[in-house]
Amino acid sequence: MxxxxxxxxxxxxxxxxxxxxxxxxxxxxxxxxxxxxxxxxxxxxxxxxxxxxxxxxxxxxxxxxxxxxxxxxxxxxxxxxxxxxxxxxxxxxxxxxxxxxxxxxxxxxxxxxxxHSSSEHVLFQKALAAAPGSPERDMYLFREGRGDHGELPPNNWQSIFHGDAWTRVTEADGTPGQWYLHLFDTTQPDFNWENxxxxxxxxxxxxxxxxxxxxxxxxxxxxxxxxxxxxxxxxxxxxxxxxxxxxxxxxxxxxxxxxxxxxxxxxxxxxxxxxxxxxxxxxxxxxxxxxxxxxxxxxxxxxxxxxxxxxxxxxxxxxxxxxxxxxxxxxxxxxxxxxxxxxxxxxxxxxxxxxxxxxxxxxxxxxxxxxxxxxxxxxxxxxxxxxxxxxxxxxxxxxxxxxxxxxxxxxxxxxxxxxxxxxxxxxxxxxxxxxxxxxxxxxxxxxxxxxxxxxxxxxxxxxxxxxxxxxxxxxxxxxLRLRRELRLGAHRPGDEVTFVDGVPEGVLAVQHGEVIVVVNTTAQPVQLSTLPGPAGGDRPAPVLLASSAVQDGRLPADAAAWLRVRL
CATH class of the missing domain: 3.20.20.80 (Glycosidases)
Incomplete structure (x- = not known):
């Protein structure tokens, strides 16, 4: 194991x-x-x-x-x-x-x-109305653009939602102004967490x-x-x-x-x-x-x-x-x-x-x-x-x-x-x-x-x-009922997650507490009695739950089962 x-x-x-x-x-x-x-x-x-x-x-x-x-x-x-x-x-x-x-x-x-907030948040609306360098703008990430006239974004960052991560604003006097950062949509300006x-x-x-x-x-x-x-x-x-x-x-x-x-x-x-x-x-x-x-x-x-x-x-x-x-x-x-x-x-x-x-x-x-x-x-x-x-x-x-x-x-x-x-x-x-x-x-x-x-x-x-x-x-x-009953989510002293070795190719067997979960990723059924250790043998562990019906001890293709083992 x-x-x-x-x-x-x-x-x-x-x-x-x-x-x-x-x-x-x-x-x-x-x-x-x-x-x-x-x-x-x-x-x-x-x-x-x-x-x-x-x-x-x-x-x-x-x-x-x-x-x-x-x-x-x-x-x-x-x-x-x-x-x-x-x-x-x-x-x-x-x-x-x-x-x-x-x-x-x-x-x-x-x-x-x-x-980030919405661009409709009152704080961003105040930032848009305020001047560059103001406390209002410092709540967000406004920067001057690059290029001769600030016409290029401050850097080359790309939005998670595709396209540039910067949008240029029009200042109060109608001129092109600073850029603000939005790692997501243009309507989601990033906060300035240095503030x-x-x-x-x-x-x-x-x-x-x-x-x-x-x-x-x-x-x-x-x-x-x-x-x-x-x-x-x-x-x-x-x-x-x-x-x-x-x-x-x-x-x-x-x-x-x-x-x-x-x-x-x-x-x-x-x-x-x-x-x-x-x-x-x-x-x-x-x-x-x-x-x-x-x-x-x-x-x-x-x-x-x-x-x-x-x-x-x-x-x-x-x-x-x-x-x-x-x-x-x-x-x-x-x-x-x-x-x-x-x-x-x-x-x-x-x-x-x-x-x-x-x-x-x-x-x-x-x-x-x-x-x-x-x-x-x-x-x-x-x-x-x-x-x-x-x-x-x-x-x-x-x-x-x-x-x-x-x-x-x-x-x-x-x-x-x-x-x-x-x-x-x-x-x-x-x-x-x-x-x-x-x-x-x-x-x-x-x-x-x-x-x-x-x-x-x-x-x-x-x-x-x-x-x-x-x-x-x-x-x-x-x-979920069995998970709670068997405390499978709990972290108990000496409680290890163990991978069972020697299982057929394409099969995963993981033991945690009193349960061995067997996952068959292959296109063929797997005979559970052939599994090594406490899961199989002459007296294979009983099936507590399965994602597809187990018949004659065979776990179907693309299925998983919980087997009960005694510690």
């Missing part, structure tokens, strides 16, 4: 902080449940459907932004961090949602967007939501707030185009100054009872992950390596072992995630060949094998849920929802689509189905839906799957 390092630093079972092994369910508010019939999800709709999340077996709900916003980037362009957008409800609705979640035993994590006033602004925002009962924060673009000194150019290729070396991140990401911010924030969270927490969204090289989760910084950082893993044994082994090893360095738990609001849903992703991309959406001329994709997605989920640490689920994955490719271009809202013509992320944001025979499949009482739902959503609706043996919904519910 091949052992990884022990699961991250342990605590006494009676003092396990909730976030160390929590299952967190992400809600994208626009697409979860619409209470007023306008076709867009809202906070009262979420509150009315919280029972679904609790019954699924989740421990917490993470809410993507619901703040006042022009919605140029799905709410990640915030115009007021201390209020609710009228499309979603009111502050009273937010209070009611948090209270109801707590009644159901669910923690509440809210999204915080500190790298203490920006630190004060967000300290107040954190306390505002903590005082209202928020249990934690998901930090958007957690690797992006602090820019390198002097704002140097990005490396360029032989044609002079800005490039990112393989295995690296753009020069404006993952700079050391972000860690001072998180030490400030950690001190604020530690002032509050109840183990308030932060999880960082940081698309960074694996080697950088431990820096974000040192004991006085964030509690967690997303492990995107697992999400990016192909349907391959070696890829899965690395995506499990390396994050656990790195988290161990600083005594942090790792996190596991397969889908979110920014990537192609994994039920579709796994229906393509191994080199298919995981982001930028799905075009109409790409046709995955839907049956294969769902089978592999269910198996990858069972593998994920058997691992120590916390697991993050994205709304609708428990229904096996696919990515939606057939969205008319005029209805797409993702700025990446508008700026570069790529499909964009709208396909994973289509409103989810609750009732197979209801208008908008139960999403909205009037049948309105801000993005069109495909016919297959009716077959996958929650009410069509609830109580149906073998359905994806029931698979998730049983997996």
């Amino acid at each position: 091949n052992h990884t390092s022990p699961a991250s630093t342990t605590l006494d079972a009676d003092h396990q902080q909730w976030w160390r092994d929590a299952v967190v369910y992400q809600v994208y508010p626009r697409s979860f449940a619409d209470s007023d019939g306008d076709g867009m999800g809202d906070l009262p709709g979420i509150t009315a459907r919280l029972d679904h999340i609790a019954e699924l077996g989740a421990d917490a709900v993470w809410l993507s932004p619901f703040y006042t916003s022009p919605q140029n980037d799905g709410g990640y362009d915030v115009a007021d961090y201390r209020d609710v957008d009228p499309r979603f409800g009111t502050l009273a609705d937010a209070d009611e949602l948090i209270a109801r979640a707590h009644e159901l035993g669910l923690k509440v994590i809210v999204d915080i967007v500190p790298n 203490p006033a920006v630190h004060e602004l967000f300290a107040d925002v954190l306390r505002f939501w903590l005082d209202r009962g928020a249990d934690g924060f998901r930090v958007d673009v957690a690797h992006g707030m602090v820019k390198p000194e002097g704002l140097p150019d990005s490396p360029v290729d032989s044609e002079g185009m800005a490039v990112v070396p393989e295995g690296e991140v753009p020069v404006y990401f993952d700079n050391d100054g972000v860690h001072a911010i998180y030490r400030e924030w950690r001190a604020i969270l530690d002032e509050y009872p109840g183990d308030r927490m932060m999880v960082g969204e940081a698309w960074i090289p694996e080697r950088s992950m431990p820096k974000y989760v040192r004991p006085d910084e964030m509690h967690q950082v997303f492990n995107f390596g697992y999400l990016q893993s192909r349907w391959d044994v070696d890829a899965f082994r690395h995506a499990i072992a390396e994050p656990l090893r790195l988290a161990d360095e600083v005594g942090a738990p790792t996190t596991w995630v397969l889908s979110n609001h920014d990537v192609i849903r994994h039920a579709t992703r796994y229906g393509f060949g191994p080199e298919h991309r995981f982001g930028e959406g799905l075009s109409r001329d790409e046709h995955p094998d839907a049956e294969l994709g769902l089978a592999r997605a269910r198996a990858a989920t069972l593998l994920m849920l058997a691992l120590p640490g916390s697991a993050y689920l994205y709304q609708g994955e428990e229904l096996g929802l696919p990515e939606v490719a057939d969205i008319p271009d005029e209805l797409r809202e993702d700025p990446a689509h508008k700026r570069a013509g790529v499909p964009g992320r709208d396909g994973c944001r289509v409103p989810i189905p609750w009732e197979g025979d209801a208008p908008a499949y139960g999403f909205s009482p009037t049948g309105n839906s801000w993005l069109p739902q495909p016919v297959v959503f009716g077959e996958l609706a929650a009410d069509r799957q609830r109580g149906v043996a073998g359905s994806t919904l029931e698979l998730y519910r049983e997996a």
Whole structure:
């Protein structure tokens, strides 16, 4: 057997902080449940459907932004961090949602967007009206342009949403003026985190939501707030185009100054009872992950390596072992995630060949094998849920929802689509189905839906799957029940994640606690009794749960099973 390092630093079972092994369910508010019939999800709709999340077996709900916003980037362009957008409800609705979640035993994590604001934020509007060099402009990153007349951007940085990362403003006297930085859309100007006033602004925002009962924060673009000194150019290729070396991140990401911010924030969270927490969204090289989760910084950082893993044994082994090893360095738990609001849903992703991309959406001329994709997605989920640490689920994955490719271009809202013509992320944001025979499949009482739902959503609706043996919904519910019962997410002394050697090619077997999870990535069934060690032999370990039915001791192709072993 091949052992990884022990699961991250342990605590006494009676003092396990909730976030160390929590299952967190992400809600994208626009697409979860619409209470007023306008076709867009809202906070009262979420509150009315919280029972679904609790019954699924989740421990917490993470809410993507619901703040006042022009919605140029799905709410990640915030115009007021201390209020609710009228499309979603009111502050009273937010209070009611948090209270109801707590009644159901669910923690509440809210999204915080500190790298940039909306261009409609009052602070940016004041900056535009003020003169160059003013305190108002110093809240953001304004710079003089290059060239004889300032007509060129200050550097060669490119936006994550394609195109230049700089936009030139027209000054009050009508002349072309300074440029402002926006690593994302032009309507998302970057804050200047060298300014203490920006630190004060967000300290107040954190306390505002903590005082209202928020249990934690998901930090958007957690690797992006602090820019390198002097704002140097990005490396360029032989044609002079800005490039990112393989295995690296753009020069404006993952700079050391972000860690001072998180030490400030950690001190604020530690002032509050109840183990308030932060999880960082940081698309960074694996080697950088431990820096974000040192004991006085964030509690967690997303492990995107697992999400990016192909349907391959070696890829899965690395995506499990390396994050656990790195988290161990600083005594942090790792996190596991397969889908979110920014990537192609994994039920579709796994229906393509191994080199298919995981982001930028799905075009109409790409046709995955839907049956294969769902089978592999269910198996990858069972593998994920058997691992120590916390697991993050994205709304609708428990229904096996696919990515939606057939969205008319005029209805797409993702700025990446508008700026570069790529499909964009709208396909994973289509409103989810609750009732197979209801208008908008139960999403909205009037049948309105801000993005069109495909016919297959009716077959996958929650009410069509609830109580149906073998359905994806029931698979998730049983997996989360067993995960809790067997404490598979917990970090216990001497509890190692162990890879079982000697298994057939194309098969992965991982032991954690009393469970061996076996994943068959091949196109042929595997006889479980032929596995080495406690999993097989004359008396093979009993099957607790499987992503596809095990018959005569044979695990089907593209499937996973949990086997119970006695320690």
